[in-house]
Amino acid sequence: MSLRALLYRVLEKGFGKTWLGAGFVFLYLPIVVLVFYSFNASPLPVVWGGVSLRWYRQLVQDRDLLSGVWLSLQIALYAATGSVVLGALAAFTLVKYKRFWGRTLFTGMVNAPLVMPEVIIGLSLLLMLVSMQRVFGQRGMFTIWLGHVLLGMSYATVVIQARLQDLNPELEQAAADLGARPIQVFFLVTLPLILNALVSAFLLSFTLSLDDVVLAAFLNGPGSTTLPLVIFSRARLGMRPDINAAASVIIAVVTVMVVGGSYFVFRAERRRAAEIAAAQRA
Amino acid sequence: MSRPPASSLFNRMHAHPLFLAHSRKAVISVPFVWLLIFMLLPFFIILKISFAQMGIASFLPLSQFKEGILTLNLDLTHYQFIVQDQLYFRTYLNSLWCAALTTFWCLFIGYPFAYFMARAKATLQPALLMLVMLPFWTSYLLRVYAWKGLLMNGGLLARVLIYTHLDWILLKLRLIVEPGMFMNTQFALLIGMVYTYLPFMILPLYATLSKMDLRLLEAAADLGATPWVGFWKITVPLSKAGIIAGSMLVFIPCIGEYVIPELLGGPQSLMIGRVLWDEFFSNNDWPMASSVAVVVILLILLPLAIFNKYQAEASEVRR
Numbered sequence: 001m002s003l004r005a006l007l008y009r010v011l012e013k014g015f016g017k018t019w020l021g022a023g024f025v026f027l028y029l030p031i032v033v034l035v036f037y038s039f040n041a042s043p044l045p046v047v048w049g050g051v052s053l054r055w056y057r058q059l060v061q062d063r064d065l066l067s068g069v070w071l072s073l074q075i076a077l078y079a080a081t082g083s084v085v086l087g088a089l090a091a092f093t094l095v096k097y098k099r100f101w102g103r104t105l106f107t108g109m110v111n112a113p114l115v116m117p118e119v120i121i122g123l124s125l126l127l128m129l130v131s132m133q134r135v136f137g138q139r140g141m142f143t144i145w146l147g148h149v150l151l152g153m154s155y156a157t158v159v160i161q162a163r164l165q166d167l168n169p170e171l172e173q174a175a176a177d178l179g180a181r182p183i184q185v186f187f188l189v190t191l192p193l194i195l196n197a198l199v200s201a202f203l204l205s206f207t208l209s210l211d212d213v214v215l216a217a218f219l220n221g222p223g224s225t226t227l228p229l230v231i232f233s234r235a236r237l238g239m240r241p242d243i244n245a246a247a248s249v250i251i252a253v254v255t256v257m258v259v260g261g262s263y264f265v266f267r268a269e270r271r272r273a274a275e276i277a278a279a280q281r282a
Numbered sequence: 283m284s285r286p287p288a289s290s291l292f293n294r295m296h297a298h299p300l301f302l303a304h305s306r307k308a309v310i311s312v313p314f315v316w317l318l319i320f321m322l323l324p325f326f327i328i329l330k331i332s333f334a335q336m337g338i339a340s341f342l343p344l345s346q347f348k349e350g351i352l353t354l355n356l357d358l359t360h361y362q363f364i365v366q367d368q369l370y371f372r373t374y375l376n377s378l379w380c381a382a383l384t385t386f387w388c389l390f391i392g393y394p395f396a397y398f399m400a401r402a403k404a405t406l407q408p409a410l411l412m413l414v415m416l417p418f419w420t421s422y423l424l425r426v427y428a429w430k431g432l433l434m435n436g437g438l439l440a441r442v443l444i445y446t447h448l449d450w451i452l453l454k455l456r457l458i459v460e461p462g463m464f465m466n467t468q469f470a471l472l473i474g475m476v477y478t479y480l481p482f483m484i485l486p487l488y489a490t491l492s493k494m495d496l497r498l499l500e501a502a503a504d505l506g507a508t509p510w511v512g513f514w515k516i517t518v519p520l521s522k523a524g525i526i527a528g529s530m531l532v533f534i535p536c537i538g539e540y541v542i543p544e545l546l547g548g549p550q551s552l553m554i555g556r557v558l559w560d561e562f563f564s565n566n567d568w569p570m571a572s573s574v575a576v577v578v579i580l581l582i583l584l585p586l587a588i589f590n591k592y593q594a595e596a597s598e599v600r601r
Binding site: 004005008009012015016017019020023024026027028029030031033034037045046047086087089090092093096097100102105106107108109110111112113114115116117118119120123124125127128131146150153182203204207210211213214217218228231232235236238239243244247250251254255258259262266 | 305306309312313314317318320321322323324325327328331391394395398401402408410412413414416417419421422424428429431434435436437438439477480481503508509510530535537538539540541544545555558559562563568571572575578579582585586589590
């Protein structure tokens with residue numbers, strides 16, 4: 001290797017580490033500062049008044065917030081379930097059926113919510129629900145669920161589609177050759193193989209639903225104020241220590257969930273790799 | 283393995299070509315019908331409402347059939363208003379401009395980031411990917427809110443910027459209006475948008491860059507290309523799908539962004555998402571809000587088509 005190439009490599013290494021480090025500081029600094037200030041005893045947002053848990057104690061008595069949490073968790077659970085089912089069907093369609101009537105339209109519609117501004121999805125869905133009030137009834141938990149499934153389904157499709165594309169088709173063919181019916185092939189071969197992706201898709205649509213403000217603002221009805229709506233209406237007014245505490249709790253819970261979920265997925269993948277290696281040796 | 287006899291009929295039924303054809307139809311039609319009803323139909327409905335007149339509590343019907351005469355009430359005034367009104371025009375332009383700036387900065391920060399991530403030790407990469415994904419999973423509302431704490435008077439970043447006199451450069455760039463005041467400015471809006479959308483840029487870029495065959499660079503080096511030339515002539519063209527998908531994934535939602543302008547950009551920020559929100563929630567003018575939405579959709583149709591084309595190529599590692 002020439003001296004010049006060596007110099008390039010050293011420079012690239014150093015520059016790369018700095019860039020990655022700075023990028024991660026940018027991504028994490030606001031979160032760290034927010035969590036730090038949630039332990040601030042002072043009610044003033046930027047004045048440090050010593051360590052205290054008073055805002056956390058206050059959370060437990062905050063009725064609006066707690067009912068928001070409960071409603072949001074329910075909606076997120078149902079929305080994630082719906083998103084995974086519809087997303088799996090859509091991903092299956094896109095990967096297995098290369099040709100059918102309206103495929104371009106279908107692909108466009110699946111991808112649209114990924115990029116479409118949420119205000120537009122919210123407004124159009126709301127105006128449709130209002131126009132067809134006789135069919136869909138009053139706005140409330142159900143209508144928020146509809147919006148969240150629409151959004152979550154697209155993300156679920158992307159995740160599951162990626163996994164289905166990587167799947168070795170010979171595995172399914174082998175099962176079919178050995179006499180498995182299509183339904184059996186699906187439940188005994190395909191489903192276990194894409195289980196990880198289904199878990200990821202579920203977690204992703206769950207957090208998307210738990211996080212959404214805009215769709216919920218359009219689609220909510222009387223008495224259906226989700227957690228993000230409660231937070232947003234308070235955050236508009238400025239920094240508030242009680243929101244800092246609530247935010248820290250949410251961030252902690254999501255972090256544990258995501259890291260745990262990824263660890264589960266990672267371990268399952270490693271185990272499967274070991275099993276495949278063992279099967280090939282045998 | 284012995285099966286109960288009842289299931290053999292079931293199994294024979296499944297092997298029947300008629301069933302296979304129907305199961306295919308069922309798999310396709312469930313998500314298809316769902317999307318037609320909840321994705322496509324609503325767009326036709328706002329299109330319809332955008333031509334309607336606002337009545338007292340609701341909009342008036344488009345066509346009436348009374349005494350044997352069909353009357354159409356197509357009202358184009360909302361569109362006329364959008365085209366002629368200076369404020370709307372400037373808001374659209376400003377939204378596009380903000381989205382373009384955000385895309386540029388995300389690409390500027392995100393490309394080297396994704397590049398070095400893809401070239402990091404293979405054992406380290408899952409952890410790095412996890413670290414990029416984690417903020418993406420945690421509440422976006424809370425992350426935007428967190429910037430308030432950094433940028434408000436006396437906030438950490440605000441103090442650093444004043445201390446280093448960088449606020450004068452921002453003032454010169456007209457990103458802020460007064461030295462030392464960062465909240466409710468274009469600067470706060472931009473930093474919030476870049477921050478929120480950066481992972482959307484990094485992930486597709488990482489997906490294409492990590493799939494790249496590194497032997498191509500070795501071949502280029504053997505043929506006398508410097509690493510710099512190799513980077514621009516090989517790496518960048520090969521990551522085109524990732525660049526385009528990532529840019530669209532940032533650009534399109536930025537145009538209609540509501541939460542970030544509301545929390546960081548302040549009341550003066552001219553963003554179309556905010557205008558639409560106000561038309562609907564404050565002015566209660568559904569046809570006007572619908573017309574604004576229709577124009578936004580028209581604006582993003584082209585980038586959307588580009589996105590669709592490149593999304594499949596770049597989406598393989600996004601999970």
